[in-house]
Amino acid sequence: MPLPSDIEKSFAASLLDKDGRVPSDLTSYSSPVPQSRFNIYRNNVHVALIDMMAAKFPIVLKLVGEEFFRGAARVYIRANPPTSAMTINYGKGFPGFLENFEHVQDVPYLADVARLEWLRMEAYNAADRKSLGGEDLAAIDHDRLIETSFELHPSLRLLQSEYPVYSIWQANIDGVALSSVDLNSGGEDVLIIRPRLEVLVIKLASGHCDFVRALGSGIALGEANERAFESHEGFDLQLAISGLIGCGAFTGFSK
Amino acid sequence: MTNLSSWLDKPIPARAGVGLKPEHFAEILDTEPDIGWFEVHAENYMGDGGPPHHFLSLIRERYPLSIHGVGLSIGGEGALDAEHLKRLKTVVDRYSPGLFSEHLAWSTHGDIFYSDLLPLPYNEATLETVVAHIDQVQDVVGRQMLLENPATYVTFKSSDMAEIDFLREIVARTGCGLLLDVNNVYVAGTNHDYSPQAYLDAFPFEHVGEIHLAGHAEARDDAGARVLIDAHDRALVDDVWALYERVISSGVSVPTLIEWDNDVPSWARLFSEAQKADRILKGAQTEDAVAV
Numbered sequence: 001m002p003l004p005s006d007i008e009k010s011f012a013a014s015l016l017d018k019d020g021r022v023p024s025d026l027t028s029y030s031s032p033v034p035q036s037r038f039n040i041y042r043n044n045v046h047v048a049l050i051d052m053m054a055a056k057f058p059i060v061l062k063l064v065g066e067e068f069f070r071g072a073a074r075v076y077i078r079a080n081p082p083t084s085a086m087t088i089n090y091g092k093g094f095p096g097f098l099e100n101f102e103h104v105q106d107v108p109y110l111a112d113v114a115r116l117e118w119l120r121m122e123a124y125n126a127a128d129r130k131s132l133g134g135e136d137l138a139a140i141d142h143d144r145l146i147e148t149s150f151e152l153h154p155s156l157r158l159l160q161s162e163y164p165v166y167s168i169w170q171a172n173i174d175g176v177a178l179s180s181v182d183l184n185s186g187g188e189d190v191l192i193i194r195p196r197l198e199v200l201v202i203k204l205a206s207g208h209c210d211f212v213r214a215l216g217s218g219i220a221l222g223e224a225n226e227r228a229f230e231s232h233e234g235f236d237l238q239l240a241i242s243g244l245i246g247c248g249a250f251t252g253f254s255k
Numbered sequence: 256m257t258n259l260s261s262w263l264d265k266p267i268p269a270r271a272g273v274g275l276k277p278e279h280f281a282e283i284l285d286t287e288p289d290i291g292w293f294e295v296h297a298e299n300y301m302g303d304g305g306p307p308h309h310f311l312s313l314i315r316e317r318y319p320l321s322i323h324g325v326g327l328s329i330g331g332e333g334a335l336d337a338e339h340l341k342r343l344k345t346v347v348d349r350y351s352p353g354l355f356s357e358h359l360a361w362s363t364h365g366d367i368f369y370s371d372l373l374p375l376p377y378n379e380a381t382l383e384t385v386v387a388h389i390d391q392v393q394d395v396v397g398r399q400m401l402l403e404n405p406a407t408y409v410t411f412k413s414s415d416m417a418e419i420d421f422l423r424e425i426v427a428r429t430g431c432g433l434l435l436d437v438n439n440v441y442v443a444g445t446n447h448d449y450s451p452q453a454y455l456d457a458f459p460f461e462h463v464g465e466i467h468l469a470g471h472a473e474a475r476d477d478a479g480a481r482v483l484i485d486a487h488d489r490a491l492v493d494d495v496w497a498l499y500e501r502v503i504s505s506g507v508s509v510p511t512l513i514e515w516d517n518d519v520p521s522w523a524r525l526f527s528e529a530q531k532a533d534r535i536l537k538g539a540q541t542e543d544a545v546a547v
Contacts, residue, residue, distance in 0.1 A: 007376060007411065007413060008331065008332050008361065008364055008375070009364065009365075011364075011373065012364035012365065012367065012369070015369055015373075016367075016369075025376070025411050025412050025413050026409045026410070026411060026412075027409065027410055027411070027412055028408075028409055028410060028446075028447070028476065028480075029410075029447055029448040029480075030448070030476055030478040030479075030480035031476055031477050031478040031480070033477075034408075034409050034476060034477070035477055036474075036475075036476045036477045036482075037408040037409045037446075037476050037482060038408075038409060040408045040474070040482070040484055041371060041373060041408065041409075044371040045369045045370060045371045048370040048371055049370055052370070081367045081368070081369070082367065082368040082369075082370065083366050083367065083368060084336065084338070084339065084368055085298060085325075085326025085327065085328070085336065085339045085362065085363065085368050086298070086301055086326075086338075086339065086342060087298060087326070087368070087370065088298075088301055088302050124302075124305045124306065125302030125303060125304070125305050125307075126302075126303055126304060126305065127303035127304045128303075128304035128305070128308075128309075154303070154304075155304075155305075194305060197305075197306050197309060
C-alpha cells in the first residue's frame with residue numbers, strides 16, 4: 001500500500017501542472033483510471049484561484065478582456081500558487097508579474113492599474129481607526145506645529161506612477177471610453193484611504209506624495225514641508241493639510 | 256474541552272439559516288428577516304477591519320451566528336498551519352459563534368494552499384492524523400468543533416474503512432461533533448454508486464449538531480457515468496429535499512443551513528429556500544409535540 005504522504009504528494013503535484021495525470025492510488029466504480037473525475041478537482045482549484053484574482057483586479061480584467069485575464073491569471077497561479085489559507089493576501093505579486101508578462105508589454109500602464117487595485121484591497125481590509133478632524137488638530141500649540149509628527153490612518157496607501165493611472169482607473173469606474181484619457185499626459189500620484197466604510201481614491205497634486213510619505217515615516221511637519229517644497233516648487237502646505245484632514249488621513253499626533 | 260458557558264450563551268435554534276453573503280448585508284439589516292441564524296466562512300473575516308467586520312458585527316448583534324472554516328486542511332498529512340489556526344481562533348473569539356465547524360478534507364500540501372476541499376483515503380494512518388489535527392483544533396480554539404462529511408469524486412485504493420466508520424471513530428477519539436451535509440451524501444452516493452438513504456440510515460445522528468443543504472452541478476465521467484459536483488451554485492434538487500425530510504422525520508432536529516456560494520441569488524430567493532427548510536423542521540417539531 002502506498003504511504004499516505006506519497007498519495008497526497010502525487011495528488012497535489014497533479015493539481016496545478018500541465019499534464020494533470022491522475023494519481024495511481026485513485027479509482028472509481030465506473031472507471032479504474034478516473035481522469036475526468038480527477039479533472040473536477042483540477043478545474044475547481046484553477047477556477048477558485050482565477051475567480052479570486054478576477055474579484056481583486058476587476059479593472060485590469062476590463063482593460064484586457066475576460067478571456068485574456070483568465071489566461072494570464074492561470075499562468076500567474078501556476079508560477080505563484082497561494083502559500084497560505086489567508087487568501088485575503090493572495091495576489092499581491094500580480095502587478096509585478098504583469099510588469100514582466102510579455103503579452104502585455106503594449107499596455108505599459110497595466111501593472112500600475114493592478115497596483116492601484118491591490119492597494120484598494122489592502123485599504124478595504126486594513127484596521128479601523130477614528131480620524132482626527134480639524135478641531136482636534138486645532139488643539140496643537142502653534143509654536144510647536146513644525147515639530148509635530150503625525151500618525152496616519154492604517155488604511156492609507158500611496159502610489160506613484162509614470163502613467164496617468166488615476167485617470168485610467170477612474171475612466172473605467174465611470175464607464176467612460178479610455179480614449180478620453182491622454183495616455184501621454186504624464187504620471188499621476190494617488191492616495192488611497194478608507195476612513196470609514198468606503199475606500200477613497202484621490203489624485204494628488206505635485207509634491208503631496210513626498211509630503212505624505214515623509215509624514216508617514218514619522219518626520220515632523222516642518223521638515224516634511226521643506227522636503228516637499230525642495231522637490232516641488234509649487235507645493236502648498238495649507239492645501240496639503242486641508243486635503244489630508246478632509247480624507248481622514250490623520251489619526252494622532254505627537255504631543 | 257468544550258466551553259459550555261459560551262456555547263449556551265449564544266445558542267443556534269433548530270431552525271433554518273443561510274450562508275451570509277456580502278451582497279445581502281444591506282437588505283438583511285434593512286428588513287431584519289425572520290430567519291434563525293447565519294453562517295460565515297471564517298477565512299472571509301480574517302482581515303484586520305473594514306466593511307466585512309462592520310456588517311458582520313451588526314448582523315451578529317441581531318442573529319445567532321455559526322463559523323465555518325474552509326482552509327484548515329484537517330485531512331492533510333502535514334502539520335496544521337499554526338498561524339492559520341491562530342487566525343481562526345481570533346475570528347471565533349471575536350464573534351462568539353453558536354457553532355463552529357470544519358471539513359474532512361485537505362487543502363494544503365507542502366507550502367501550497369489549493370483553495371479546494373480535497374479527498375483523503377480512509378485507513379488507520381489517515382485516521383490517526385485527522386484525530387491529532389482535531390485534538391489540536393479543539394485545544395487551541397477552546398471548544399468543540401463539528402466535522403463535515405465530504406462530497407467526493409474519486410475513491411482511493413488505499414482506503415480500507417467505510418466513510419461512516421471513519422467518522423464514527425473520529426468522534427469517539429476526539430469528542431468532536433458532526434456536520435451532516437445531506438447534499439454531500441447525495442453527491443458522494445451517486446458518484447460512488449451507493450444508496451444515499453442507506454448511508455443516512457447508518458449515520459450516527461446522535462452526534463450531528465448541524466445540517467448543510469446545497470445545490471450541485473452534474474457531469475459525466477470518462478465511462479459515461481453520472482458525476483455530481485458540489486457546486487453550491489443553484490437550488491437544491493427534490494431528491495435532496497426528500498432525503499432531508501427523512502432525516503428530520505427520524506427525529507433529528509438541528510440547525511439547518513442553506514449554502515449558496517456561487518451565482519448568489521437575490522435575498523428573496525435565498526430566504527425562500529430557508530423558509531422551506533424551516534417548514535420541514537417545524538412540521539417535525541409539531542408532530543413530536545402531538546406524539547407527546
